[in-house]
Amino acid sequence: MxxxxxxxxxxxxxxxxxxxxxxxxxxQFLLNDQKVSIEAPSNITLLDLLRNQLGVKSPKxxxxxxxxxxxxxxxxxESIRSCLVLAPEVHGRKVVTLEGxxxxxxxxxxxxxxxxxxxxxxxxxxxxxxxxxxxxxLLEKNPHPTREEIVEGLxxxxxxxxxxxxxxxxxxxxxxxxx
Ligand code: FES
Ligand code: FES
Numbered sequence: 001m002x003x004x005x006x007x008x009x010x011x012x013x014x015x016x017x018x019x020x021x022x023x024x025x026x027x028q029f030l031l032n033d034q035k036v037s038i039e040a041p042s043n044i045t046l047l048d049l050l051r052n053q054l055g056v057k058s059p060k061x062x063x064x065x066x067x068x069x070x071x072x073x074x075x076x077x078e079s080i081r082s083c084l085v086l087a088p089e090v091h092g093r094k095v096v097t098l099e100g101x102x103x104x105x106x107x108x109x110x111x112x113x114x115x116x117x118x119x120x121x122x123x124x125x126x127x128x129x130x131x132x133x134x135x136x137x138l139l140e141k142n143p144h145p146t147r148e149e150i151v152e153g154l155x156x157x158x159x160x161x162x163x164x165x166x167x168x169x170x171x172x173x174x175x176x177x178x179x
Pocket of ligand 2: 121124159
């Protein structure tokens with residue numbers, strides 16, 4: 001009898017902790033130049049907030065632990081992995097996703113995206129949004145990177161289909177055309 005009582009107490013404690021973790025918070029930030037104000041669980045990642053609560057589907061969940069780069073977005077001018085950032089951390093900040101990059105091109109593909117398309121850079125396309133966002137950020141900071149700098153700049157974005165050569169070649173072609 002005594003043992004059963006102890007078990008029941010422990011279970012009640014665990015339930016309370018779960019409720020505390022799931023507390024909601026209010027997050028306001030700029031998403032692709034639009035103000036967003038949303039109530040979200042305080043333990044939700046930016047990736048989940050974007051995909052599941054705001055319907056922004058370009059960031060993908062490849063690993064959810066910061067290894068693959070499929071969830072890459074730009075936060076205050078720096079490309080980051082949105083699976084490693086909690087939603088409350090973006091309060092008052094500026095987030096850009098592939099949708100925002102395309103918005104600048106009036107909803108069409110950006111010029112850089114066209115080069116990826118022309119080079120058949122992607123096969124399944126799962127890694128594409130993260131790589132396009134990372135490459136866009138790279139070129140904004142360094143408009144004329146060397147091949148090595150491009151490889152280094154995109155090294156955090158994994159692609160399991162193409163072997164990377166057509167991805168790097170597309171960025172090189174884009175830079176050549178700009179020069
Ligand atoms: S899903 Fe974020 S790095 Fe893989
Ligand atoms: S094209 Fe399939 S993972 Fe990159």
